[in-house]
Amino acid sequence: MSVKTLEIDGKAIAIEEGATILQAAKENGISIPTLCHLDGVSDVGACRLCLVEMEGSNKLLPACVTEVAEGMILHTKTPKLQNYQRMTVELLFAEGNHVCAVCVANGNCELQDMAITVGMDHSRFPYRFPDRPVDVSHEQFGIDHNRCILCTRCVRVCDEIEGAHVWDIAQRGEHCFIVSGLHQPWGEVDACTSCGKCVDACPTGAIFRKGSTTGEKERDRAKLEFLVTAREKRQWTR
Amino acid sequence: MDLANLIDVATAEQMRQKPLRVNCCTSTGCRAARSLEVMQNLEAAVEAEGLTDRVEVVGVGCMGFCGLGPLVQVEPSATLYDESHRSTALVEDLFYEGVKPAEATSIIGALNGGVTTALKGDLQHPFFARQKKVVREYSGRIDPERIEEYIAVGGYRALYKALFEMTPEEVVAEITKSGLRGRGGGGYPTGLKWATVAKMPAGQKYVICNGDEGDPGAFMDRSVLESDPHLILEGMAIAGYAVGANHGFIYVRAEYPLAIQRLQKAIQQAKKYGLLGTQIFDSHWDFKIDIRIGAGAFVCGEETALIQSVEGGRGNPRPRPPYPAQSGLWQCPTLINNVETFGNITPIVRNGSDWYAGIGTEKSKGTKIFALTGKIRNNGLIEVPMGITLREIVEEMGGGVPDGTVKAVQTGGPSGGCIPATLLDTPVAYDSLVEIGSMMGSGGMVVMDESTSMVEVAHFYMEFCREESCGKCIPCRAGTVQLHELLTRFLKKQATKADLEKLESLCQMVKETSLCGLGMSAPNPVLSTLRYFHEEYEALLQAPIYAVPAYAVPD
Amino acid sequence: MDKIRFATVWLAGCSGCHMSFLDLDEWLIDLAQQVDVVFSPVGSDIKDYPENVDVCLVEGGVANEDNLELLLKVRKHTKTLISFGDCAVTANVPAMRNMLGGAEEVLKRSYLELAEYTPQLPHEPGIVPELLEQVVPVHQVVPVEIYMPGCPPPADRIRATLEPLLRGEMPVMEGRDMIKFG
Numbered sequence: 007m008s009v010k011t012l013e014i015d016g017k018a019i020a021i022e023e024g025a026t027i028l029q030a031a032k033e034n035g036i037s038i039p040t041l042c043h044l045d046g047v048s049d050v051g052a053c054r055l056c057l058v059e060m061e062g063s064n065k066l067l068p069a070c071v072t073e074v075a076e077g078m079i080l081h082t083k084t085p086k087l088q089n090y091q092r093m094t095v096e097l098l099f100a101e102g103n104h105v106c107a108v109c110v111a112n113g114n115c116e117l118q119d120m121a122i123t124v125g126m127d128h129s130r131f132p133y134r135f136p137d138r139p140v141d142v143s144h145e146q147f148g149i150d151h152n153r154c155i156l157c158t159r160c161v162r163v164c165d166e167i168e169g170a171h172v173w174d175i176a177q178r179g180e181h182c183f184i185v186s187g188l189h190q191p192w193g194e195v196d197a198c199t200s201c202g203k204c205v206d207a208c209p210t211g212a213i214f215r216k217g218s219t220t221g222e223k224e225r226d227r228a229k230l231e232f233l234v235t236a237r238e239k240r241q242w243t244r
Numbered sequence: 245m246d247l248a249n250l251i252d253v254a255t256a257e258q259m260r261q262k263p264l265r266v267n268c269c270t271s272t273g274c275r276a277a278r279s280l281e282v283m284q285n286l287e288a289a290v291e292a293e294g295l296t297d298r299v300e301v302v303g304v305g306c307m308g309f310c311g312l313g314p315l316v317q318v319e320p321s322a323t324l325y326d327e328s329h330r331s332t333a334l335v336e337d338l339f340y341e342g343v344k345p346a347e348a349t350s351i352i353g354a355l356n357g358g359v360t361t362a363l364k365g366d367l368q369h370p371f372f373a374r375q376k377k378v379v380r381e382y383s384g385r386i387d388p389e390r391i392e393e394y395i396a397v398g399g400y401r402a403l404y405k406a407l408f409e410m411t412p413e414e415v416v417a418e419i420t421k422s423g424l425r426g427r428g429g430g431g432y433p434t435g436l437k438w439a440t441v442a443k444m445p446a447g448q449k450y451v452i453c454n455g456d457e458g459d460p461g462a463f464m465d466r467s468v469l470e471s472d473p474h475l476i477l478e479g480m481a482i483a484g485y486a487v488g489a490n491h492g493f494i495y496v497r498a499e500y501p502l503a504i505q506r507l508q509k510a511i512q513q514a515k516k517y518g519l520l521g522t523q524i525f526d527s528h529w530d531f532k533i534d535i536r537i538g539a540g541a542f543v544c545g546e547e548t549a550l551i552q553s554v555e556g557g558r559g560n561p562r563p564r565p566p567y568p569a570q571s572g573l574w575q576c577p578t579l580i581n582n583v584e585t586f587g588n589i590t591p592i593v594r595n596g597s598d599w600y601a602g603i604g605t606e607k608s609k610g611t612k613i614f615a616l617t618g619k620i621r622n623n624g625l626i627e628v629p630m631g632i633t634l635r636e637i638v639e640e641m642g643g644g645v646p647d648g649t650v651k652a653v654q655t656g657g658p659s660g661g662c663i664p665a666t667l668l669d670t671p672v673a674y675d676s677l678v679e680i681g682s683m684m685g686s687g688g689m690v691v692m693d694e695s696t697s698m699v700e701v702a703h704f705y706m707e708f709c710r711e712e713s714c715g716k717c718i719p720c721r722a723g724t725v726q727l728h729e730l731l732t733r734f735l736k737k738q739a740t741k742a743d744l745e746k747l748e749s750l751c752q753m754v755k756e757t758s759l760c761g762l763g764m765s766a767p768n769p770v771l772s773t774l775r776y777f778h779e780e781y782e783a784l785l786q787a788p789i790y791a792v793p794a795y796a797v798p799d
Numbered sequence: 800m801d802k803i804r805f806a807t808v809w810l811a812g813c814s815g816c817h818m819s820f821l822d823l824d825e826w827l828i829d830l831a832q833q834v835d836v837v838f839s840p841v842g843s844d845i846k847d848y849p850e851n852v853d854v855c856l857v858e859g860g861v862a863n864e865d866n867l868e869l870l871l872k873v874r875k876h877t878k879t880l881i882s883f884g885d886c887a888v889t890a891n892v893p894a895m896r897n898m899l900g901g902a903e904e905v906l907k908r909s910y911l912e913l914a915e916y917t918p919q920l921p922h923e924p925g926i927v928p929e930l931l932e933q934v935v936p937v938h939q940v941v942p943v944e945i946y947m948p949g950c951p952p953p954a955d956r957i958r959a960t961l962e963p964l965l966r967g968e969m970p971v972m973e974g975r976d977m978i979k980f981g
Contacts, residue, residue, distance in 0.1 A: 051563035052717045054757045066756055071563045093753050097722035099889070106981025107885055107892060107950035118980055127946035127978045128888045130746060131726045132939060135897035152898075156715065175558060175715070178541065180725045182715035790941040791875040 012078040014058075027069035027080060028056055038082050039091055039123055041098075041116060041155065043070045044207055047162040053155075055091055055120070058082045066090075092124040100131040101180070103138065103152035104210070110218045111211030117155060118210075134180075141186070143193030146216055147205055151183055154212040160184060160204035172198045184212075245518035246526055247404055250395060253517070257396035262300040264355065266290070267317040269384060270303035271310075271470045272502050273463075278345055279314030285348035286316070292349075293356050302393075305471020307384030309371065310463075311623025312341040316351060316362070319385070341365040370640040371622045376603060376629040378611045379587035383471035388506050391513035394474040400519050402593040406482045407525055410593075415486035416442050419589065421597035423609030428454055428545070428582035429656060429685045430761070431608070431674035437579065440569040441487040444577035449489035451480050452573065452580040454550055455496040455503070458542040459657025460708060462688035464613040465583035467625050469496065469503035472587075473510035477520060477533060479586035482593055484531040487579050492531065495550050497538040507535055542658075542712035546760045547572075547580045549714065560716045561760035582686065584613055604630030608673035612684065618654075618691035619645045628672065635668035638691055648693040652776070656685025658705045658712075659765030661772025662698060681772040683765075698777040699784060703731040705769035713762065720763030723754035727770065734784045741785060748774065803853045803965060805834035807842065807883070808873055810866040811893040811934060812859030816884035817841050819951035820856070826958055833965050850876045854964055856883040856947075856957075860890035861935050865928035874941040879964065883957075885950040885980055887937045892950075894934040902930035946972060948980045 008023040014036050021030045026049070031038050042053040049070040056069040061079040066087070081087070098104075098117060106112050138151035161173040161184065172195050176185035187195035205213050228244070235241050268274075268283040286301045307315045318338040340351060340362040350360035367373075377383075386393040394400070406415050420435025441449060453476060457465040469476060480492045496504050511533055514520040522530045536554045543549045544559040551573050553559035572578025588610060592600045604610050608630040614637065617623050621643030628637060634653055644650065652662040661682035663670065670676050674684050692701065710724040730747045733739040751767035751774075758764045774781060809817060821841060823830070836842040837849045848869065855877045861867055874880060885891040896905045911918045921927055937943055947960050956977055963970040972978050 050716070051759060054717055054719055054759065057757055068563055068759075072565075089749075090753050090757050093750070094718050094757065097718055097726065100726065101718075101722040103895070103898060104980075105889075105891055105895060109981065112981040122975050122979055125973055125978070127948060127972045128882065128936070128938060128943075131750075132729065132935070133890060133894065133897075134725065135894065135933070137898050137900075155718075156721070175560075177715070178543075179710060179713035179715045179721055182721065790871055792942060793875065793878060 010074045010076050010078075012074050012076070012080065014080045015082055021074055023074070025074050027058060027067065027072050027074055027078075030074050031069060031082065036082060038069050039120060040070060041120060041209055042157040042159065044159045044163065047159065047166050047207075050158060050162070053094070053157060055094055057087060057090065059084055059087060088124065092126050093130075095120050095124050095126050096129040096131050098155050099126070099129045100133050101136070102154060103133075103135060105152075109153060109211040110214045111153070115211060116209035136180075138183070141192050142216065143191035144198070144200070144216075145193060146200055147192070147202065147213060148216055149184065149186070149192060149213050150211065152212075153210045154184055155210055156182055156184065157209060158184075159207040159209065160213055163203045163207040168199060168201050168203050170197045170199055170201075173204065247408075250400060250404065253392060254396045254398070257392040260392075261396070262298050263320065264295075264299040265319045266299060266301045266352070266355075267304040267307070267319055267385065268301060269305070269307050269313060269315045271306040271467060272500075273306065273310040274313035274315060275502070277313040277342075279343075281345035282314045282316065282343050282348045285345050286352060289349040289352035293352050295352065295355065299352070299355060302387050303389070304385060305383045305388045306380075306467040306625060308375075308380070308467075308625040308627075309341060309365070309622065310625060312363075312365070314343045315365075315384075316340040316343050316348070317384070318351070318355065337367060339365040339367050369622075370636075371624070371626065371643070374632070374636065374641050375627050376611050377627050378591050378600075378603070379468060379475070379584055379613060380471070380625070380627045381591070382475070383467065386472065388471050388473055389509055391474060391510065391517060391519075394472070395517075398594065399474055399590075400478055400514075402590040403478050403481050403485075403519065404525055406485055406593050407527055407529060412442060412486045412488060415482060415593065418597045419486070419592060422588075422592045422600040423597075423604070423607075424585065424588050424592065424600065425608065425674060426582060427584035427588070427612065427686065429659065429683060431684055434581065434585055434588075437569055437581070438483065438487055440567075441489070441577045441579040444570060446488055448491075448574075448576045449487060450573040450576055450578045451484045451487065451489045451492040452547075452550065452554065452568075452578055453480055453492065453494040453583055453586050454545060454547065454580055455494055455500070455583045456538050456542075456545040456550060457500075457583070457686060458497065458545050458712075459659075459686055459688040460705075461617045461690045462615045462657060462686055464615050464625060464687040466500050466503050468583050468587050468613070469500065470506055473503075473507045474514065475590055476507075476583055476586045477510055477514055479589035480533060481520060481524070481531050482589050483579055483581070483586065485529060487577075489577075489579065490530045490532070492533040493536050493554050493573070494533060495536045495538060495544070495554060497544075498540060504535060504537060511535070541714070542708075543714045543760070543762050546762055548760065550580070551578065560714050561762070563759060584687070605671065605673045607675055608684075612672060612687060614687045614689045616642050616689050616691070618689075619648070619650075619693040619696070620691040621646050630673050631671045633669050633671050634663065637672070637689070638668060642691065645691065645693040648695070650691060651694050651696055652692045652698065652701075654682075654690040654692065654701065654769070655688065656683040656765075656768070657688045658708045659683060659761065659768055660685045660688075661768045662692070662701060662776065663772070664776040681775050682768070698773040698780050699731065699734050702770045702773045703728070703735055706731055706766070709762065709766035713766075717757075717759035717763060719754045719757045720759065720766060723750060723758075723763070724766050726750060727754065727767065731770070734781060737784050737786050739785055740788050744781060744785065747781075803834045804837045804849075804851060805830075806836070806838035806848070806852045806855040806873075806877070807840065808838065808848070808855060808857050808859075808869060809840045810857065810859030810870060810887070810937075811862030812884060812886035813892070814840075814858070815951040816856075816858040816886075816949075819884075819949075819954055820957055822954035823958055824954070826954075830961065830965075848872050848876060852877045854879045854881065854961070856881050857887050857937050858883045860886045860893045861931065861937060861940050862893050863928040863930050867931065867940065870937065870940055879944045880937075880941070881945040881947055881960065882937045882943045883947055884952055885948055888946050888948045889980065890934045890936045894936075897933045901932045905930065945970065946978070948978050950981050 051068040051071040057066040142148040186192040347362040354360040424434040425431040549561040568578040
């Protein structure tokens, strides 16, 4: 196995041939923002957040799909990259309907975290407010297209790991959406094994387990009764 | 089939051809202007005038002057010229423009001494005279639906030459020496691409011809495919031999039904003659060509998206590297060139690289076909030597703007830019056009006059990119939407100075961060109009509705 | 030195941000000593937005003509305008009506389609402010100096934003504690 040496953000790095810039950075504690990358499935280079600058080249390189090469001198945190990363995240927020306050993933969302990482305190781009549907036809899961950032992690995890290929992309450009089966309601797609890998892969609250949304809060009715008995009969245990 | 057979076919065809050919364009443009009726009437008139023994009506491909179709050309065949058959009036080619079906009869009548009402065109006009035809040499002169006509003008001789007189390495070297660069727009050196594929380890390799021409206003490839399909087949076969591929695909967009139909016919005919398929020219070399039809996505003109589409997948681009030359169709080394690029191969092999390198400029060799459209007198297809200036094309060949002056010339479609009239003396070459913020592109050339709003132009192209973005990467999918909306604000006179700054920075971002060429080049029409017509953007700005205390905004 | 003239306004929002502001508890007393509260739905009884305001917290998106009018006035008379909470920064929940289309669609949906008794569209010019076509964040109407997201922004975040301003410095709006949405 041959080894390549390179430099990322001033740090000298040696790594096996065939590794990506992202792997090299990660191994050496250098964080590069990503959204469409998911360990274990193929990379598509779509979110463009992991772009890095290479000395001697005026093209930005996607770290997730670019293999290391001998003598590369890379920068991951230049003002230009940071500006572009923030614009990218702003474009994502403006494109969908990302209302953190009413989202199942609030506090547990990679998009929300990414906004913090890139220092986005507001979007300079006007929100688009697209009219997007929610599909809760599946017994256990739901997909809210308002929150989808089209990272295609669900598509890849279902295809490459579960082997079911329930998901794919329909339409193009701004009209793109994640489609289940042959554009059927998710619950009617026979291929779905209900394995839940897409739920785990989804970076936002787009694909979720039912029962976890704000509107589906499980109500503990017995608690009221307990409180009443506790007060009236001084029974403090349930 | 061997060389002797090929020559036999050519000779037989030359013998069969009648001394006078009345060529009637049957390509899409002229068809739309009822050229098929014209042709029927011509044929009937030949019959009626009793000229069937010495006159034949031939449905040919595009002659180029599409703005004034249907076009009819009466051609005394130089090779078969026979004094006894000579019509007294006929000393040179006769050329008619805008022929109405009713006028067709009189054109034939004129051959017999009558008078025709059809509008006579001038082949000495710069529109024709300034052209240098390499790829389109036989376009509009042969029947694209008969392989014999192609063979009669020397067709498939270059393939024979490559197969039997040259090694694959020599073919690649010849293409390299010619200086040919990709005609799809990018201008990548063709020889280098071929050499890369050729040097990949032997095994399954593919050749793909990119006929997914999609730029608004561009129809060069359609015309070549409709007019001379065998030229492309031969070029692809030579490419296959040179790089070690035995299977080729032509990817044509579904909007080109006539091109598809003619290609299908051409492939069948070539197979029948043993010029495609197995044991070509009785050698041990096989090469087959299949057609793949696009489903209406502009992005499929991008090579990696096109490859995915050929594979039967969704036409999404993927990051490069690996380049198709290393890992393309079904992960095999794949040579992918544009229609016009393949159209140059046969002439180069036939006439030699020195001949080809003698045409054009230092870094841009050969000719380029342009679809000249917009506010211009002479609309149509022209093939010009590289190095010709835009002014020569627009003012001399195109005849300038009908009533007014040229304001700008748009080249390169949605990926290109608007060149202001002040820069019309720029020579047409890959580097010089990039330098002034546009690009060669695939050959669309739209002329705009003083009445054109450049912000509207930018808005139009951005709308196109917005609709055609595949949606895979964020900058292109969401960035083009925001850019389009920003430009809409300008048109509605709602934009502020802050919007102008936002427009500029977002253009830069989309350009630098998009995944494929579509996104990377989508801002070009905006950037070039910002560069040359900044005042038009500024004129649309409006004062903000809010007041801010003078001391308010920090930095 | 004069005291800082401080204001808060409430546009299209749930007032949760103001509740969070009240969560500052005893620090409010410190604040009150350092500023003059010149306008606030929770801290003052003045009905007209005054002139020469130094700092203003603006809660809520811009949803109707009244919001718009007040915001333009606020901008005109305020040195440092803070977009206060997710509704001000993103238009947030109030803007979920935008997905229905324009104002008319929203009114029809609310007052006709969903009405059980006497369905009619409200229209009282001069009394009930007309809806704007879309609910938009504050910075889409006027420039904003500081963005403080959060639904609501926690009291600590509000304090961390205001404290530097009281010292005449700009707060650093970075990191999870300062700019997390939701």
